[in-house]
Amino acid sequence: MSSPCIKEVSEACFRRCCPTPMLGLPEKQSPEQTLSPARYDFIAATAFSLQPNAQFTNHESLPDLDRSDSSLKKAYPNYMETNQAEKIRDQEYYQLNLSNHVCLDYIGHGLFSYSQQLHSNAPFFNIIYKSVNLYTQLTHGGPEHQFETVIKERIFRFMNISSDDYSLVFTANQSSAFKVLADNYPFHTYKNLLAVYDHDSEAVDTMIDSCRKRSGRVDSAVFSWPNMRIQSKRLRKLVVNKSKKKKKKRGLFVFPLQSKVTGMRYSYLWMSLAQENGWHVCLDANALGAKDMETLGLSLFQPDFLLCSFYKIFGENPSGFGCLFVKKSRSSVLKNSVTSTGLVNIVQASSRPLFLQQSGSIGRNKEKGVAMAASSSLISSPSSNHEAFEIQEVKECSEEKKELSFSEVLRRDRFFDTAEASSSGISSDIEFRGLDHADSLGLVLISSRVRYLVNWLVNALGSLKHPHSEEGVPLVRIYGPKVRVDRGPVVAFNVFDWKGAKVEPTLVQKLADRHNISLSNAALRHVCFVDKSSEEREILIEVKSIENDSDGQNSPSTKKKEKPQVAIPVIMVTLGFLTNFEDVYRLWAFVSRFLDADFVEKERWRYMALNQTTVEV
Structure with a gap:
């Protein structure tokens, strides 16, 4: 998995304050005790991106967009070098501007662009479900359409992974990728599953269920709380093999490199430590941004398994597929695999039956519907909780399909490909402009751009204080890293009123949607409270209440074993390389409206006046 741009990236890390891949050793993962001059300069620049020590107690006192944009560029002179991303947005994703809708609720890799969808005959795809043995598929392959081969080659390049080292199979979605791996992993031999997630994850839950069904142990x-750093001593105790006699077979270590909810980044060295102690490492790359796979660490610590997902179009109703990469030297671990139902083949789409589809008519038919939707509002965009990317393709095709073998389907498909391409003039070339755009910008530009925007947003949200308060009660509480060079492009936060009561995240999300801003929500888990602030005491009371409610007829031993895990709801904002400054400014301006104690009630009456109906907000 060696990267062709390691030297470029390594130099840029020092020159542009990019996060260093080795930051935070597992043994001593702790807050920065000392800051390098570059990091100190970045934090200082972020403070000046608004006003020095600025506090805003009224939404009308915020500087306007132009003034704020000017301040950002003065604080981060290199931000202007990322204007290429603005040009791509204007030319290829212009619906983001025309719709006047801010999308901060998605994460992942889009294969195609809006422009490509609306104005070309670019081929899109559908999926065919298949039931095959995973190990056989990995070692011997199977019937594969040329279209699928091209996609595989493109994804290998984009993910910076060598096909000489890894095998790739496609799954129906992200959750299916987790389930396929878990169902085929030998938990009867390697009995442990150790996951590093600070939030609820439907995909990880499927893996946990599979492990427990085979009497495996889950940790x-x-x-x-609230910085959401890993408690390294506890994790190290779980990872390290204390057996000195022989190398103990541990199990599966599932590791995301960064939280897709809080933006907290973790050290690559956790993977190395796990491998040294007999674990198989599964890297969850779904939270990584575009080109993040080209960082230095991944060329040094190659995981045994890697999971990621792709979707068709940013903003389209989620439809895509998941990817499971297996290191070829580790394929034998899955030799006793079972028949997996989550695996799929990918074929080109057309107006023909689903199982015989090529590009052309479906793309042209979709164009009208998508254009109409885009003219009124932005198409519903994929949730940043990428597990929601469940394929909505038709799972059961015609009776004719059921009677055909998969090899027969592909044989007929190839015939139609040739005939239709010759009659319609459709090019066999496949463009993945969504991936091409990320490649053209590169890791350094993308990471720099997103870093400037996310840290400006964190600083801006922290500047909002409730009025008439001597202590300056903050409107927003952020969970995870604050202003830091090495933070992910995600912000988890909650809004609190002037009395200190939390505004429900679902309510904030709903009101944001009325202001044409798409946010998402999540639930933080596996939290340990050190300092008991008022908010933490409220959460602990909630945990105690759950424990009391679950007492029932449970014995003390059962209650201890089944101790409930509280979920802490939060609002989640995700930035990508298509995000621009106006997007984050509009979010800041919206959140500042909660400084008005009557904002929620005003919105309730405003909605009633416009819609002539009462709807619970």
């Missing part, structure tokens, strides 16, 4: 990393 999790624990995170300190």
